[in-house]
Amino acid sequence: MEQPDVRLERVTKQFGDVKAVDDLSLSFDRGGFVALLGPSGCGKTTTLRMIGGFEEPTAGTVYLGEQDVTGLPPYKREVNTVFQNYALFPHMTIFDNVAFGIRQRGGGSKHQIAQQVGEMLELVQLAGFERRKPTQLSGGQAQRVALARALINKPRVLLLDEPLGALDLKLRKQMQIELKRIQTEVNITFIHVTHDQEEAMTMADRIAVMNQGQVEQIGPPGELYEQPRTAFVAGFLGVSNMVWATVTGPGTVQLHEGTVARVPQESLEGGHKELRIGVRPEKMRIVANGSGDGAGDANRLDGTVKDVSYIGVSTQYIIETAAGDELTVFAQNVGRSAERAAPGQKVGVLWDPEHTFVITDTREVPTLEEQL
Amino acid sequence: MAAGTEVTQATGAQQDTAQPRKAPSRFWARVRYQLLNVFAGLAFLYLLVPIAVVILFSFNDPPGRFNFTWHKFSTAAWQHPFATPGIQDAVVLSLKIAFLSTIIATILGTLMALALARYSFRGRSVTNFVIFLPMATPEIVMGSSLLTLFISISFNRGFTTILIAHIMFNISYVVVTVKARIYGFDRRMEEAAMDLYANEFTTFRKITLPLIMPGVLAAAMLAFALSIDDFVITQFNAGPDITFPLFIYGAARTGVPVQVNVIGSMIFLIAIGLMAVNILYQNYRGKRDAIAISGAVRKAQLAEAT
CATH class of the missing domain: 3.40.50.300 (P-loop containing nucleotide triphosphate hydrolases)
Known part of the structure; x- marks a missing residue:
């Protein structure tokens, strides 16, 4: 070399x-x-x-x-x-x-x-x-x-x-x-x-x-x-959603409010038990409550829309889960504006398991202030 | 239409009622504005009349030995500025002392200012304070203490002691003036020079010194001015030597020759001349740069067009 x-x-x-x-x-x-x-x-x-x-x-x-x-x-x-x-x-x-x-x-x-x-x-x-x-x-x-x-x-x-x-x-x-x-x-x-x-x-x-x-x-x-390896990197480079989870088997974890999610198997090879899983906001999509629409292999987490902001090319949703975690979701504005979810609405959030990254370190995410 | 006219009339009436109140305020505004000019004029007069008198009386042909009353216009003193015995030696001595003390004090003071502004070392704040002392101490105290020192080490008073005294008080002013300039200096300039393969000495010569030069020159001019007209400290430490200020003081007791006014006027005119040359040079440089730029712009435009 x-x-x-x-x-x-x-x-x-x-x-x-x-x-x-x-x-x-x-x-x-x-x-x-x-x-x-x-x-x-x-x-x-x-x-x-x-x-x-x-x-x-x-x-x-x-x-x-x-x-x-x-x-x-x-x-x-x-x-x-x-x-x-x-x-x-x-x-x-x-x-x-x-x-x-x-x-x-x-x-x-x-x-x-x-x-x-x-x-x-x-x-x-x-x-x-x-x-x-x-x-x-x-x-x-x-x-x-x-x-x-x-x-x-x-x-x-x-x-x-x-x-x-x-x-x-x-x-x-x-x-x-x-x-x-x-x-x-x-x-x-x-x-x-x-x-x-x-x-x-x-x-x-x-x-x-x-x-x-x-x-x-x-x-x-x-x-x-x-594939950020630490919470700091995940938080400093762009926006990311991270929730705590417990490893339950090869390639599966259980989120704290009970939902089971699948993650890439090799990401759990470290042997950690308690860890965080993360997903980028643009890799998540929102579906109406109760509909299993397009779920297929996807992970699903239910929550309530807390805030909707329209940014032109995309719409930013803040979804609150049952466990109180807040998820940010970016949705491309390809459809008509009438199709957007409204605050207070119950929705499901879907994402592909392969888009999940695993954070094993336990340090907190940098706050906005620390980033500046 | 009719309604329109009524409206304008109404506003006209309002203006009429407003006018008497407004008029005096405008009047006073004008007075205030003029007053500022008057004050400014008075201030200039206050500053310039003494100098004008000095110059005017250099063309006097006094009736007696004292050049205090206007008698007759004459250029005799200007034709023979050194006609009075002793005056030439005094002027030459003053110039020698001023030049030497300025050069030495400017070099030492600039180096001290660099050290004080750049580096933190043990005793820096003490040094800063000590530097300030000669400026704060009354001249009469300084002069007499120096004399005491020279007598106690039995050092003969004369040229050397005057020079030592002048360098001493000049250094303080140089340090203070140059330090102010260094504080406004971006250290990254020097880092950039070193980054571009200039060693410490080259960096100092090509970057640091040119950039603090205005401060150094200002300090040198100040030092020169302080030295050439110092009386109190020089009086104590001159021994048998007579500088120009000492000469005038001595002469004033038996009669002030017109030549004193002539040399005073010369110093003033030379200073004014140097300042004028400086301003002209700055203007020239500004214009030359402007021409260079418009040329460059035209060249760039031409290149774009083709």
Whole structure:
């Protein structure tokens, strides 16, 4: 197997009494786009800064390729960073900003430098901006300059610290696609720190969800979303319904109010007795009370509609079960609006067993506040 | 139609009744507005009249030795600004002291400001307080204590002691001025430079220093101004040497020569000239950037069109 581009080995970073990063081991493959995702204070930025050389780990080792770079200053690492708020040099033109890195490394003649800067500005679609000053750029343009300034050095790894945080929603969407395009074009490993799960899922081919200085789960976005292993991941990536259950046999569990549900057999292999099962809201559908309509192999849970909100493409239902659990269900608005269930109505909720995921850890789901 | 006219008439009548109440308020608003101008004018007058008098009297041909009453217009003093014995030495000494103390105090003060603003170390708050002391202590106390110190270590007063004294009080002002600039400084700028392969020294030279330069220059100008007109502390520690302020003080007892006004006016005019050059340069730079941008935009538009 190919050597990973960046490897963190049992890295810990302590600030006073606080462990920002706690015994973290993580490796990043060559050419990948990895997102470090988590709430603020989860240690994702500290992790990034340790790879960049702006923080020294309290313990552990950072490798770039095969080289141990722990203790090396940033200017001796083949890594470049796109900073939050960009940190463009305000007293230099865009040209001098972008050329800074190659000039420091003594990179070539005046003509060669000009050519490289031109190519880079073309890549980020800012050709012709060479003589402007950073204060004369919009947020999106500054972002592109920051990207060009880092990429021109052809680093082994590009670190992005919440690069889109300061942009408005529309521009952010646009830049997400843009960043992904650039990454494919230059084929450099991108490590991207963000607290925005949608941003992470749109761009990254692997996401590492971080919490309290540790990685909860790492994998492709689809896997993390469909098969979260911890309540934190399930709760942080999108909305999920989770209820406690007891294992009753191979591939079957009993929910606490008595309903029996089937789950993928292999998900119970851990041998746990008490666990939670979860389903994503869009994987559930609502049927009228009493009707076994379309049930087939599906699991079924009965409840009362508590709230209905119409969101355009879909309708969001809150269903309260007999045990008092609240389930969120997203229904595509394909039918007519008259067919929607009304609050107070008794309904059944159906879902396929294979869409069920099992959570064996007992920690609570992060609240909205913790996510922010 | 008729109803319409009635309505307008009615509102017209209302306006009529409102008018007498409104008119004085508008009148007073105008008065208040003008009053502001008057006050502003008075404030400027207050600031500028003394300077104007200094310049005016530099063209005087006083009847006696004291240049206190207007007698006759003359440019004699401007033609021979150093005609009065001793004045040239005094001005040269003052300039020497001002330049040296400014350079040394600016370098030391900037480095201290960086240390104080950037790093937390044992004794930082004490240092901050000690830095502030020379500004808070009355000059007369500072001057006399310094003299006591120099006498007790039997250090001869003269050029060196004046320089030491000036550097001492200048450092405080430099530290305070530069520190204010550093606090507004984004540390990520330096991280970005180091990220782009600049080592610590290059980062300081290419990023930190240029960005705090306005603060450093302001501090240097302040230090120069403080040094060149300091009297109290210099008086105590000058020994036999005579700076320009000391010269004027000494001269005032036997007669103030017109040359004092001439040199005072020169200092003022040079300062004004430097400021004007600075403003013109800033304007030029702004315009040059604007031209560069419109050029770039046009180029981009052309590229798009083709």
